[in-house]
Amino acid sequence: GQQVMQIPQYQHVQEGEDFTTYCNSSTTLSNIQWYKQRPGGHPVFLIQLVKSGEVKKQKRLTFQFGEAKKNSSLHITATQTTDVGTYFCAGPNPEETSGSRLTFGEGTQLTVNP
Amino acid sequence: GAVVSQHPSRVICKSGTSVKIECRSLDFQATTMFWYRQFPKQSLMLMATSNEGSKATYEQGVEKDKFLINHASLTLSTLTVTSAHPEDSSFYICSARLQGVGTEAFFGQGTRLTVV
Numbered sequence: 210g211q212q213v214m215q216i217p218q219y220q221h222v223q224e225g226e227d228f229t230t231y232c233n234s235s236t237t238l239s240n241i242q243w244y245k246q247r248p249g250g251h252p253v254f255l256i257q258l259v260k261s262g263e264v265k266k267q268k269r270l271t272f273q274f275g276e277a278k279k280n281s282s283l284h285i286t287a288t289q290t291t292d293v294g295t296y297f298c299a300g301p302n303p304e305e306t307s308g309s310r311l312t313f314g315e316g317t318q319l320t321v322n323p
Numbered sequence: 324g325a326v327v328s329q330h331p332s333r334v335i336c337k338s339g340t341s342v343k344i345e346c347r348s349l350d351f352q353a354t355t356m357f358w359y360r361q362f363p364k365q366s367l368m369l370m371a372t373s374n375e376g377s378k379a380t381y382e383q384g385v386e387k388d389k390f391l392i393n394h395a396s397l398t399l400s401t402l403t404v405t406s407a408h409p410e411d412s413s414f415y416i417c418s419a420r421l422q423g424v425g426t427e428a429f430f431g432q433g434t435r436l437t438v439v
């Protein structure tokens with residue numbers, strides 16, 4: 210079955226440092242989504258990437274979708290304490306034609322030292 | 324944006340009892356909802372897909388008789404943990420997506436279940 214892997218599992222940075230999490234799928238993805246889950250909270254949608262090689266930015270966050278559409282990355286520039294949380298990538302399950310089911314990566318837990 | 328509401332947020336129950344968790348889509352109709360389980364510091368594990376008006380589709384390894392899912396209307400899905408045991412203690416989250424391929428998932432607030 211499809212596997213979505215994320216590294217690193219944990220990342221601890223000083224405030225102001227950059228942070229990157231990587232996502233790799235065992236299958237080609239039609240799209241990839243990123244979510245953020247704050248401690249004690251629920252996942253919240255950040256962005257979706259669809260095109261091969263696509264790059265999108267949201268303020269200090271930069272999202273990339275690989276050319277082969279099997280990997281993606283999220284980069285945060287100059288982290289702030291508000292960036293604390295777990296970041297998940299998610300891709301549609303290829304075994305389902307409707308694409309409604311998502312397979313989530315293991316997540317990268319980010320902690321930021323003020 | 325679309326809102327999914329989950330209730331209760333926390334529940335403590337005794338071993339052997341059953342617990343019902345509700346998931347509502349507040350401002351849109353959801354023919355499909357998803358139930359996840361999340362252990363501390365781990366990812367979201369899909370348990371089942373709840374289909375309005377029909378039987379839920381369970382993921383491999385998830386006991387259908389243990390985790391009863393009912394999706395009786397386009398805005399409500401329920402998950403009942405039957406004969407709960409301490410190992411069922413976990414964070415349960417539901418989600419729903421607007422119709423169409425590639426839409427984002429909206430999550431409920433989650434339910435922290437503790438079985439004592």
